[in-house]
Amino acid sequence: MREARAFSPAGITSFFxxxxxxxxxxxxxxxxxxxxxxxxxxxxxxxxxxxRLQPARKSRIRTRINNRWAPEATTTVSAxxxxxxxxxxxxxxxxxxxxxxxxxxxxxxxxxxxxSAALAFAGAADLALxxxxxxxxxxxxxxxxxxxxxxxxxxxxxxxxxxxxxxxPGIAVIDRIPVSPKMKVVSACVSPLSTKAxxxxxxxxxxxxxxxxxxxxxxxRDLRPRNFMRASRAFAYGLNLMSPQTARLxxxxxxxxxxxxxxxxxxxxxxxxxEAHVAESILRAVKxxxxxxxxxxxxxxxxxxxIL
Numbered sequence: 578m579r580e581a582r583a584f585s586p587a588g589i590t591s592f593f594x595x596x597x598x599x600x601x602x603x604x605x606x607x608x609x610x611x612x613x614x615x616x617x618x619x620x621x622x623x624x625x626x627x628x629r630l631q632p633a634r635k636s637r638i639r640t641r642i643n644n645r646w647a648p649e650a651t652t653t654v655s656a657x658x659x660x661x662x663x664x665x666x667x668x669x670x671x672x673x674x675x676x677x678x679x680x681x682x683x684x685x686x687x688x689x690x691x692x693s694a695a696l697a698f699a700g701a702a703d704l705a706l707x708x709x710x711x712x713x714x715x716x717x718x719x720x721x722x723x724x725x726x727x728x729x730x731x732x733x734x735x736x737x738x739x740x741x742x743x744x745x746p747g748i749a750v751i752d753r754i755p756v757s758p759k760m761k762v763v764s765a766c767v768s769p770l771s772t773k774a775x776x777x778x779x780x781x782x783x784x785x786x787x788x789x790x791x792x793x794x795x796x797x798r799d800l801r802p803r804n805f806m807r808a809s810r811a812f813a814y815g816l817n818l819m820s821p822q823t824a825r826l827x828x829x830x831x832x833x834x835x836x837x838x839x840x841x842x843x844x845x846x847x848x849x850x851x852e853a854h855v856a857e858s859i860l861r862a863v864k865x866x867x868x869x870x871x872x873x874x875x876x877x878x879x880x881x882x883x884i885l
Contacts, residue, residue: 579630581700585693585882586623586735587678588685588728589764590615590842591809592796594789595726595782596743608720609713612727612743614793616754616805618848619735620762621876622677624686625885626693628657630701631669636661640672642680642690650674652687652725653694655718660695660711664702672697679871681769683841688728691715692882700884708733712746712882723773735881737802754800758879761856763830763838765863765872766846767823775818775843788815806837806850813840820845822867829866832859 593615598604605611638657640650650672657670672694678684692715698704699711712729719725730749731738742750775781795808810831813819819827823845830838830849835856838849849859856874863872 579701581697582627582885583693583696584625584885585689585732586619586878587689588619588732589848590617591839592792592812593842594786594793608717609745609748611720614740614743616739618737618762619878621878624689624693625675626697627673628697628701629671633667633669636667638670642674643676652691652718652722656691656695656715657698659714660698664704679766682766682846683844685728687724688719691718692729692732696884709747716745723776733881735879756802761851761853761874762848763856763859763874764848765826765870768845770844772843788812802836810839830859
């Protein structure tokens with residue numbers, strides 16, 4: 578049996594603009610070009626994945642998430658299926674994801690799981706592929722399954738990211754906004770919000786792109802973190818996907834001493850950027866007022882996804 582492990586940090590998107598179609602509305606023929614412009618944070622929590630390969634007459638893929646069989650992990654299965662085609666070997670594949678962020682609430686858990694699985698599979702199967710080539714397989718799976726738009730490249734980059742051009746790894750143009758490694762991200766999750774449902778809605782797509790384009794221009798004129806958070810919060814209010822509880826949570830977390838707080842895209846969850854002592858204060862306030870919510874504070878991840 579062959580085995581390998583990989584880790585991908587999670588990624589919180591603060592704002593975005595969908596870039597998956599030509600100006601006449603036709604979808605991009607090459608999924609490697611599709612994705613989003615936007616920005617957010619790559620955090621130290623994420624997905625640790627173990628892939629085990631057993632030679633077989635016919636390939637089969639099984640996935641587990643936090644020790645529970647998870648046939649719903651279709652994006653991971655899509656990426657691993659493509660890598661099986663590339664390696665031209667038959668394996669029984671077992672993918673074990675250990676996820677340390679809420680799923681379906683704008684933490685990029687699907688992207689992190691898919692990318693870490695692809696990296697681990699490539700390591701176990703000894704594939705002659707670069708990190709960007711492996712990343713593009715994961716990116717194409719995300720686009721095909723509508724579980725994300727452009728999270729793979731930022732997960733390989735790390736830090737406080739701004740995607741200036743859409744696409745998969747090696748095609749997207751991803752910038753990093755300077756920020757102290759001592760900064761903390763505080764986050765709390767109310768409930769999931771379906772990315773697929775949002776991406777299917779033509780009304781929401783138009784609204785996202787109008788607001789996202791304006792937000793991108795406002796941020797690129799002033800790349801300081803406080804302006805980034807302020808513009809992203811305006812994006813969230815304009816998009817109006819917040820539940821009343823998410824809105825109350827965001828107002829609580831937008832502490833006077835914090836750099837700023839805004840909604841996760843796409844999820845009923847909120848994230849704030851703050852210095853360590855302020856982050857601790859925000860987290861205490863959230864746990865006191867919303868004791869049932871999943872809330873945490875963590876570092877930024879400046880390394881990006883990698884084989885362990």
